[in-house]
Amino acid sequence: MTESSRSSRTDGEATRSRILETAGKLFSRTGFAETTSKAIAVEAEVDLASINYHFGSRVGLYQAVLAEAHRRIINVDDLLRISERDVPAEEKLRDFFAILVDAAQSGGGWHSGVLARELLSPTSNLQVLFTEELQPKLVILLGILSEITGIATQDPALLRCLISTAAPCLMLVVASNGIPGPAQTVLQLPKEELVTHLYTFTLAGLKAISRQ
Incomplete structure (x- = not known):
């Protein structure tokens, strides 16, 4: 594995983790129905495409948050x-x-x-x-x-x-x-x-x- 590919994977994992943590806090505060992908993206300082890339959708992100919470x-x-x-x-x-x-x-x-x-x-x-x-x-x-x-x-x-x-x-x-x-x-x-x-x-x- 090249240095650039390792760096890219590390950056991707860090972004995924940041999205997950941010979404967890917002879902906890305002609930699934009231928490938009846009609000999560703004708080996590990522674009909407990053949420879809790592989790597929807001529903996929919520399911990942629930699993991590448990x-x-x-x-x-x-x-x-x-x-x-x-x-x-x-x-x-x-x-x-x-x-x-x-x-x-x-x-x-x-x-x-x-x-x-x-x-x-x-x-x-x-x-x-x-x-x-x-x-x-x-x-x-x-x-x-x-x-x-x-x-x-x-x-x-x-x-x-x-x-x-x-x-x-x-x-x-x-x-x-x-x-x-x-x-x-x-x-x-x-x-x-x-x-x-x-x-x-x-x-x-x-x-x-x-x-x-």
């Missing part, structure tokens, strides 16, 4: 590392909650705002987010829950366990965007105290279901 909450590589650890499944569950609580308490980033908007007022792009980002992660989490409960991953009972495990985490992510309510008080708890609560509460439920 990765900043929890990355599939982090989940794989947890699931592959040679430790009891219960400890893997605790590690999962630690990642989610850390992401929720760090707050302040555009990623939580974008996800909060999409979850509270879904667009057709939520299906793309589910297919490309959520589904692979849910498969890993289902495996951990199956280890704990002894319930087969194909059993509908395990899906109910998954929803009960993930729902409080989603609430914390949404609350981290500053939405008022009791979740704000919970978010102010020390990290280990909150992780311990989520872990203890969820594990007790999983154990109860496994005995049924």
